[in-house]
Amino acid sequence: MSALLVIVFAPLVAAALAGLSNKAFGSLLPKLVTTGGLFLSCALSWPIFLSYIGGTAEPAVVPVLTWMNSGTLHVDWALRVDALTAVMLVVVTSVSALVHLYSWSYMEEDPDQPRFFAYLSLFTFAMLMLVTADNLVQMFFGWEGVGLASYLLIGFWFRKPSANAAAIKAFVVNRVGDLGFMLGIFGTYLVFQTVSIPAILEAAPHMAGSTIGFMGHRWDTMTILCLLLFLGAMGKSAQLGLHTWLPDAMEGPTPVSALIHAATMVTAGVFMVCRLSPMFETSHVATGVVTFIGAATCLFAATVGTCQTDIKRVIAYSTCSQLGYMFFAAGVGAYGAAMFHLFTHAFFKALLFLGAGSVIHAMHHEQDMRYYGGLRKSIPVTFWAMMAGTLAITGVGLPAVFGNPLAIGFAGFHSKDAIIEASWAAGSTGAFWVGTAVALITSFYSWRLMFLTFWGNPRWAASEHIQHALHDHGHDEDDEAHDHPHEHHAPAHAHDVHEGTGGYHPHESPWPMLVPLVLLSIGAVAAGFVFHGYFIEPSAGEAYWKGAVAFNEHLMHSMHEVPLLVKLAASFAMLGGLAIAWFAYIRFPAFPAAFAENFSVLYRFLLNKWYFDELYNFLFVKPAFAIGRLFWKGGDEGTIDRFGPNGSARLVQWGSAAAVRLQSGYVYAYAFVMLIGLTAALTWAIAG
DSSP: OHHHHHHHHHHHHHHHHHHHOOGGGTTHHHHHHHHHHHHHHHHHHHHHHHHHHTTOOOOEEEEEEEEEEETTEEEEEEEEESHHHHHHHHHHHHHHHHHHHHHHHHTTTOTTHHHHHHHHHHHHHHHHHHHTBSBHHHHHHHHHHHHHHHHHHHTSSTTSHHHHHHHHHHHHHHHHHHHHHHHHHHHHHHHHSOOBHHHHHHHGGGGTTOEEEETTEEEEHHHHHHHHHHHHHHHHTTOTTSOTHHHHGGGSOHHHHHIIIIISGGGHHHHHHHHTHHHHTTOHHHHHHHHHHHHHHHHHHHHHHTTOOBHHHHHHHHHHHHHHHHHHHHHTTOHHHHHHHHHHHHHHHHHHHHHHHHHHHHTTTOOBGGGOOSOTTTSHHHHHHHHHHHHHHHTOEEOSOTTOOSOEEOHHHHHHHHHHHHHHHTTOHHHHHHHHHHHHHHHHHHHHHHHHHHSSSOBGGGOHHHHHHHHTTTSSOOTTGGGSOOOOOOOSSGGGSOOBOTTOOOOOOOHHHHHHHHHHHHHHHHHHHHHHHHHHSHHHHHHHHTTSSOOOHHHHHHHTTSOHHHHHHHHHHHHHHHHHHHIIIIIOTTHHHHHHHHTHHHHHHHHTGGGHHHHHIIIIIHHHHHHHHIIIIIIIIIIIIHHTHHHHHHHHHHHHHHHHHHOOOOHHHHHHHHHHHHHHHHHHHHHO
């Protein structure tokens, strides 16, 4: 298993070399080192994954070193590889390697490329540490590592105030979830007297029904532990309530968005719940909460995505929604389906983000879809790549019904439909109906993005970014283009934009950006059909997982016996969303503006993201600042400084001023003082 050591530590070595390289080396060496390190890790990860697919591999642990020994706490740094780890290895290394290659061209004009590539590799190392963890402390190390690296990447363009604010927001919101995760780890150690994941999972079923005392009450032990651990997953995977950081993370470069949203940070919570699935299976309350939060997030994010105009924000809310699918799959017990959707989602979501980056690159950093239109002929490779991603996320395919013996479709068709069917088979009809409704909404906003971007007449002339490009004769960008927030002065609705190209001619992206799109397109097309049996089929799935997750074979059997309408529900929903999007943005382009005007309350509610940011600003941000000002002005300055260092200084100053007045230079004045002193001394002696 020396290959596993190379997979995990190659990105760390590459990050160190790139980060410490002197500017005299330029940007080429850091790019070569980091990209080469990731492609090496990727090349070594796929054989491990395929060996589990082939049934020839067994779970193994590779010891690295002894980390902590304190009393009964023993923590070894060891790398665990099993079927679950193998899935995450290929997801993380494949997407990260392609993002590194993509960034060669996307970040070509940025003067800080060595720092950027070092951050990317550091991020990947932290995620690999998380997914190979053999104990909860090591998992927490990787957990916090991706939090730190995401802060650095989101705020990479630190001269932009909005980027700094987004980075701080992501860091702070995640700390809320991480507090729950830490308490969950502490509680787990208190109950099981170990942080070793295999030992905890082996003992967890025996703790079902036990209680623990807290604040004068008895609580179900496993429910408390699982809910605390899930709170950490909610923060990292941007579930409803702790989701507000995710859309703002778009302030980072587009490759960062692809890396964070597709394969790494946001899937960490799903991975953790699936890794600890035997714990969650001991508490019906915990799995019910996971199902409810996942379904609610799924619906919330999908509805908000329908009104966004920034191409990256649409895809960001799509990520939030798809993560909700994964969580409610885990909540109903379909952990294999949750991991399957995580696997397929990595391909088509990275494809959509990198495709959006290619569109933004072609449109001179314009991100507002209302200034696009008619791009399919100008950037055909990007168009077909995003078409593959859209067909995958909307779940286009032919179900195994009406005599069709084999379900055939794009990646999302196999994984998302499996989740919807599993929710019905598990008896969670509420999650089923939410999943079906979200399938319709997902299809609508995905095709809305495609129609606004690639169909219709060009609306480029109204874009300030395009006019800036024309003003510069279509050549080099302003030196500080990445260091300032993009200002959009867009009209309220797409039909208000004046049509025309304005003399601008978009060009296809260079090959380092197109190669990742082509490779990810293959995954978006074929990953579901090729691998679905190993994740969710009863016999093959049991043989593949080998206890890595709590695989419910009975539930997987029941999925094949659901009613015909349940099997067709997601496909009907997909077609419905496509029809609505075609009607609104191709057949009658004036319809969206009319709808927004007639249903202005609903439109503003969705446009403002259910007012979560405003609510949190009122409940938490403003009171926090008010308390901070109180302690700053009243406590620090008004009390500590006033009576502490500043008070001492003023006392010395006053004493010095009084002493100065006595230094008159006249002998009689000094004699008078001496006489007073002598009189006082004699008085004290006589009185004593």
